[in-house]
Amino acid sequence: MKNVLVLGANGQIARWVIAKLTDRKDVFLTLLQRNPNKLTGWEPANGQIVIGNVLDRKLLRAAMAGQDIVYANLIGEDLDIQAKRVIEAMQNTGVKRLVFILSLGIYDEVPGRFGQWNNEIIGTDLEPYRRAADAIESSGLDYTILRPAWLTDEHEVDYEITAKGDAFKGTVVSRESVADLVAKIIVSPELHLGGNLGVNKPGSDGDKPYFM
Template sequence: MSKILILGANGATAKIVTARLLVESDNDLTLYLRNTDRLSQYKDNPRVTLIDGDATDISKLSTSMAGIDIVYSNLGGTDLANYTKAIVTAMNIANVTRLIFYSALGSLYEVPGKFGEWNEQAIAAYLPGFRESAKFLTAHNEINTTQIRPAWLTDNNEISYETTGTDEPFKGTEISRQSVADFVVKLINNPALYPNESIGLNKPNTDGYKPVWM
């Protein structure tokens, strides 16, 4: 049994991960989010601890990490770099060393061709935060971080994905949240996988100039 802290626990992928871990594992979960009323269905679950908190509150983060084995960050937004620095600081205070980090395609300038050009424009407001976070996490290798760079997300009820490494061009244009959650659950169940790596995730055979629904 492990103790898992999920940051940004109301995120769509995080909610899939939570549901699966409660069914498929005996792990205890700490769910950290701005408003725990959003996850009130877990308030009486003996394996779940709900914490209201801001992701830049280092004191609260570090307290929440006491006894935690793995931190899964499902945070995003234009303030992501500030969240990332607070998470690493809190993990060092709490002596927690394993982090699974939800990043984005393009954070390593790895998306080739016209799709890469389109992606740069489509998420221009967010890429600086993802890129700064990627550099910061790479520099702080005292934290064993697996960064996940998913393609554009769908709500399709399917698990179908392939991976690319940091030295490979990104492949595909889309992936289901179910697929990303499956990869996260695999990492939580086997935290020795992909140490200090950044992994691209996409659904096979979805190459194009942009996702088909855009």
């Protein structure tokens, strides 16, 4: 049985991950979300709900105890601070495996006109994401960082990955595709160990996402 802590469990990618894992007998999910008003009945039978904030050290450490894998689906201007709290709790409880969703563009790795457009639109917002990545990489944890392209709600699983240091490909990727990759890592934690991966839909190159 793998015990999996999902941080930001009400996020759109996280919901897809939970749906992909909900019928597995070898996975138990602990879902941490901030707002009890967002409990909607979608929560899986193979799980439990914890209401709280990752910035609450006591609560996070309690939720972390006994977990095998932590999957973080967090956002915010303080994402770097959130990441540091997650790292601290994992180090204090001896949990090693971490999957963390960040963003394309944090290494100025997006080439061409799309890279220029992306930087103009979200460049300054990426600073805490980059600091979060740096903290994770220096944490000593068994991490996988995912940097998805601009996200769509297409009901499809169609993606490719690029390594850190490689030029980013494509402009978009579906949330379901990112969730598929996360779920595969959770089921097989040795996958992409130490990876820092761009995630995009093949053939989606362009000057900007098709919906913009």
